[in-house]
Amino acid sequence: MTQAASEPSGNDILHGDISATLKRMTVPMIFGMITLMTFNLVDTFFISMLGTAPLAAVSFTFPVTFTVISLAIGLGIGTSAVIAKALGGQSYEEAKFDASVALIISSVLVTLLSLIGLLSIDGLFSLLGANQEVMPYIYDYMSVWFFGAVFLITPMIGNSILRASGDTKTPSIIMGLGGLVNAILDPILIFGFGPIEAMGVKGAAIASLIAWFLGVIIILYLLIVKKRLLSFRSRYTSFYNATKKILTIGLPAAGANMLTPIAMAVLTAVIARFGPEAVAAFGVGSRIESIASMLVLALSMTLPPFISQNFGAQNYQRVQLAYKKTLQFVLLFQLAIYLVLLLSSDLIASTFGNEAEVVDTIKVFIYILPLTYGLQGVIILTNSSFNALHKPMNALVLSVIRLFVFYVPFAYIGSQLYGLIGLFVGAAIGNLCTAVVAYTWFNRALNKITGIPSLETR
Template identity: 70%
Template sequence: MAKAESSMILSAPIVPTLRKMTIPMIFGMIFLMLFNLVDTFFISMLGTEPLAAISFTFPVTFTVISLAIGLGIGTSAVIATELGSGSQNQARFHGGVAIALSAVMVTALAIIGFVFIDEIFLLLGAQPHLLALIHQYMGVWFFASVLLVTPMIGNSVLRANGDTKTPSIVMGASGLVNAILDPILIFGFGPIEAMGVQGAAIASAISWVIGVVAILYILIIKRQLVSLRCATQTYKNAIRNILRIGLPAAGANMLTPLAMAVMTAIVAHFGAPAVAAFGVGSRIESIASLVVLALSMTLPPFISQNFGAGKKDRVKQAYQQTLKFVMIWQFFIYLVLIVVAPFIANAFADDDNVRDLIKLFIYILPLTYGLQGVIILTNSSFNAVHKPLNALALSVIRLFVFYVPIAYIGSLIAGLEGLFVGAAIGNLFTALIAYYWFSQGLKCTEVEAQEAT
């Protein structure tokens, strides 16, 4: 099955292949988003303090998840490239090493977090009276985090092999289990006593256990896609290969919440209604960009396999056709958002001022979501061709050279409207640089290949 999927990536028509790979990921991400919302909803029913305590955990949990995402990107890029070059045994070895490496690194990070839990959350601004609730949740979460990262890395191995359907099923099933267990363990049911926020953490841990069992069974027994033995590769080299891409990718992921924190601080100068509207807009962005996020998981293994096989023409075509589709698709989404903007504003806000600001956000920023898609997919493509520092540099350029600075300048000139316009201009400049940079890189590799022959 894996060989058939790999063959499809290397020889089948590009657009239908990417469509076949991406659609399952879209459904998997939709289920995951819905179940995460359910998780927050049930915790909010416990009251303001439990919800506030959980809110303080997001930066910490996102740090661990960013590391896992980065390692997953490195894993996928290395394995897909080796599959493209025909090195099946090395691909399996890198898959096994990646799962073991991620478990060790996340366990070490979790132990540090648990030992310094009070210091970390006080530094984040948590009030001392919330620490007991934070302990209840994070005490479980830290030690269960290795159960979270294993399916994430395992899914990256599957995607590198061209299988995106199985990861979406694993993601959806884990989320469903979590959604079912949440109310039972949080509020109690029958002989099961109410556990509050700790119950939410335990529900997540149980769902992750199921994910671990499922993914290891698929990878080790059913598909035989991972191994810890390889005559042509050492552990040291395998770890270096994965971290060379994984660590910069993790760093790039961590830049986004940092930039959003700065943007929120800028928006806060315009008052609470502006912050509320910006928060709603950020949630709309994640939903409106769902297809782009799914493509950012399926385009890289396609590019990596063809890059490893020396099929640079398919890499170029896949990159360009995907960007063309994203620009058209996101413009269509923008038109839909304009039509439904009043309904969205009414659904998320009771205050007329907040409603007006939500509509202002929708009328301006989503117009450049296609350009933002160009940036995200170029970033993923750089990682796919083993240029992680380019991807990291592109993230820095986007967020801290254009997006945040121009938005801030715009806010000084024309208030909140200027901020939104400035952020949109930042997306435009970065998208132009991203496309030119990656396209020139492909031309250079083509010239090098011709000279070598």
């Protein structure tokens, strides 16, 4: 599989300096994610100008939209793990065939899930606690979003194919371009401009749809014409076998990712008891979390290909060292991010909240939960590393432990005892407990595979 000269080569991934290689792979992803997530915050800002009800409506959609996105992420994880391992073992023809199969099956599965969602909007959001005030806004947004979800999946899987080969610069450019298009179209379609009538929250969804469609055109051109990373010819495998390999990792990974919006839906229903202002503030807090955790999310896309390629080449020592170095860096970096958020909490809260209660709740969120973002990073990176080692069930069980043994139960108990403050504190304690479990489990699992002593004993 060909790569741009500026990207880490397979030799870099398998033999180069670990820290330097991961840095070269991750920095472009951070740039792309900063651009994309900044534009997503702009999206939230424009919607907040419509009032609390539209902002709360879009906040209600997060668990649902993330369910579909989680399926796409899981399939991308499976795609990346399978292709990267094949590349590490120098099976280039197999890698190209697997990439083609991944694009087809992911499109079919996301289309089916979106169709189910489209037909059950009313019942689904009623279960989440949405009232009649916000339901019209939810329908306007989700009717467009579900229709366009098929255009979201292709760029996501295509980017996973590129990252598996070590090319992280191109996916970052595609992500940034999509975010830019969305940000430009948002105010035009939400508030109207010239002959274009104001569409409100539906305009925000249409802006996303257009950006996704542009991404489809770009990624297919790159994969088929420019880089020639797709092929339907393989002497060593079949469509069925390729599908089985991808889904064996992709479906458990998707299931693990889908647990997050399910847990968020439960949490949103709990928060809804405190009023729409609390739901609106929590929605803003979720967007803040995405920005604050951008390094972790970038590493969760670049560390797995590194681990999978070295796993395929049986470079087990490099797998262990990459995991250890990455976690150490993330813990220190996220602590610095927390301090920045503390210093800017007033500005952030006043920017995205247009009512005093919303502003106050956003500030409370910032004071508590971001303190454990480094621990959350340990959990996320351990999950992605399990998938990279082709241990998807470990990642799935870890997600269940995090969300339904620690995170949601502790948050609920906290809310019963001390209201919203207790909820946030409980969620933070849940992150701490899960991080300890994740780190210990991964070290023992790696030791079992490789025979290398676990990190905590070295």
